[in-house]
Amino acid sequence: xxxxxxxxxxxxxxxxxxxxxxxxxxxxxxxxxxxxxxxxxxxxxxxxxxxxxxxxxxxxxxxxxxxxxxxxxxxxxxxxxxxxxxxxxxxxxxxxxxxxxxxxxxxxxxxxxxxxxxxxxxxxxxxxxxxxxxxxxxxxxxxxxxxxxxxxxxxxxxxxxxxxxxxxxxxxxxxxxxxxxxxxxxxxxxxxxxxxxxxxxxxxxxxxxxxxxxxxxxxxxxxxxxxxxxxxxxxxxxxxxxxxxxxxxxxxxxxxxxxxxxxxxxxxxxxxxxxxxxxxxxxxxxxxxxxxxxxxxxxxxxxxxxxxxxxxxxxx
Numbered sequence: 001x002x003x004x005x006x007x008x009x010x011x012x013x014x015x016x017x018x019x020x021x022x023x024x025x026x027x028x029x030x031x032x033x034x035x036x037x038x039x040x041x042x043x044x045x046x047x048x049x050x051x052x053x054x055x056x057x058x059x060x061x062x063x064x065x066x067x068x069x070x071x072x073x074x075x076x077x078x079x080x081x082x083x084x085x086x087x088x089x090x091x092x093x094x095x096x097x098x099x100x101x102x103x104x105x106x107x108x109x110x111x112x113x114x115x116x117x118x119x120x121x122x123x124x125x126x127x128x129x130x131x132x133x134x135x136x137x138x139x140x141x142x143x144x145x146x147x148x149x150x151x152x153x154x155x156x157x158x159x160x161x162x163x164x165x166x167x168x169x170x171x172x173x174x175x176x177x178x179x180x181x182x183x184x185x186x187x188x189x190x191x192x193x194x195x196x197x198x199x200x201x202x203x204x205x206x207x208x209x210x211x212x213x214x215x216x217x218x219x220x221x222x223x224x225x226x227x228x229x230x231x232x233x234x235x236x237x238x239x240x241x242x243x244x245x246x247x248x249x250x251x252x253x254x255x256x257x258x259x260x261x262x263x264x265x266x267x268x269x270x271x272x273x274x275x276x277x278x279x280x281x282x283x284x285x286x287x288x289x290x291x292x293x294x295x296x297x298x299x300x301x302x303x304x305x306x307x308x309x310x311x312x313x314x315x316x
Contacts, residue, residue, distance in 0.1 A: 010197040015040045020051045022163060022187035028174065029181035029197055039179050043170040050166045053081055054158045056104065063156060067104065071152030074141060082145050085138065088161055091273045092135035095289070098277035100249045104155030105132035117236045120243070126252030133249045164227060164272025167191045171268075184268070191225035191268040206262055206299055219299075219313075225268035229275035230260035242303060246279050255280050257303055263290070264297040264313070274298075283308050 013036035016025045026043050030036040055061045062077045069075050077085075088101045106129055120126070137150035149156065158165070163186035170184045171191050181194025183202060192202040201222035219226070235244050236254075243254035261278045263271040274296070278286035283300045290298040290310045297313040 012197060013037065013040065015044070017044065019044065019047045020055070020163060020166060020186070021057075024166075024187070025183070025185040026170065026174075027183040027185070028179050029194060030179070039174055039177050042173050042177055043184065046170050046173045047166045050162070050169060053078065054084075054162045054165075056155075056157055063158065066147050066149060067155045070149035070154040074139070074144070074146035074148035076144065076146050079145055082140065082142070082147065084158070084161070084165060085147055085156070086140055086142075087269070088158075088273070089135050089138060089140070091161075091270075091277070095274070095277035095281065097135060097249060098280040099160060099273055100133055100135045101156045101158060101160065102133050102135055102138060102149070102154055103160070103247070103249055104157035105153060106130055106247065106249075106252070118238065120238060120253060123251070123253070128252075130247070130249055130252035160276050161269055161273040163187055164189045164191075164225070164268035164270070167225070167268035167272075186268070186272075189225070189227040189268055189272045190221075192221055193223050195222060206260075217299075219264065221264060224264055224266060225271045226262055226264045227268065227271035227275045228260055228262040229279050244279065246276055248280050255282075257282055259301045259303055259305070261286065261301075262299040264299075266295055270296070 009031035010029055012027050012029055013033055014025060014027045016023065024047060026040045028036040028039050052058070053062050056063050056067070058064065062081050066075045066077070085101065091099045132151055132154045137154060138156065139148040139150060167184040167186040167189055168191060171193060174182055175193065183190055183192045195201055201220045203218045204221050204226055205218050229246065235242050241256060243256050244258070246255050247253065248255050258279050261275050263274045263278065265271045278290065278298060278300070281289065283302055287298060287300065287308055287310055290296055298310040299313065300308040302308070
């Protein structure tokens with residue numbers, strides 16, 4: 001009898017705050033509010049710890065030390081940072097460079113994506129702006145745990161993978177401290193485990209990119225992560241054509257053709273890292289890649305509002 005009452009007493013305890021420059025929402029299912037808040041506090045501390053390691057907004061972060069020494073010398077880093085960079089380079093290999101943490105070296109003056117932008121830069125200017133983007137020039141030394149950027153002026157950044165990594169790590173802290181069910185939502189990149197109060201699986205609505213508040217379908221994502229990259233938040237229209245804020249690292253030009261990509265996988269880090277390159281690769285090449293991977297699914301909405309899904313997905 002007691003356990004039944006306990007289940008009835010379980011509710012979702014939530015906290016929303018800005019971390020890593022993004023809106024994080026941490027949800028914990030528990031019957032004790034104080035216990036839940038303590039656990040949420042532990043998750044927040046973990047995300048803040050990761051932010052300190054990865055941020056480019058603080059001079060003493062390991063990311064900035066690596067960038068400052070580009071073309072000069074290798075930089076010793078924590079094993080955790082080294083491993084994250086190593087996994088990032090593997091994803092670059094997998095996506096043939098469509099994902100690349102050295103995007104930090106792009107010339108920002110080319111792309112402001114504001115209403116004043118009336119024309120695309122010419123191809124040569126765009127290519128020159130991305131000339132330092134090349135994941136193959138990130139040299140890892142696993143014996144000394146150092147990272148070296150071969151070319152002066154190169155910069156790495158974790159904007160395409162950091163939020164997902166933080167979500168995974170926060171989840172691990174929550175689980176290690178007894179949280180059986182919850183969600184960590186890092187600005188739309190989210191990971192879930194367990195079930196809702198009452199035992200139903202966690203479900204997510206995938207928004208119609210033209211009407212962000214209107215979902216076009218729902219997916220059961222219990223014990224999975226999902227990340228979405230979309231051009232509905234930031235884009236320009238030039239000559240009647242919509243260009244997303246996602247830049248192709250090879251050409252320096254913005255990609256077009258896809259409104260949104262949602263990646264579902266057991267890891268928020270991997271889902272986060274794959275959403276942008278699939279956008280860059282385009283619907284057919286992107287889906288072909290996802291269909292070759294285990295335990296990864298994908299939903300793509302193209303500019304003409306067609307919905308494409310990977311083979312292993314069930315949209316309701």
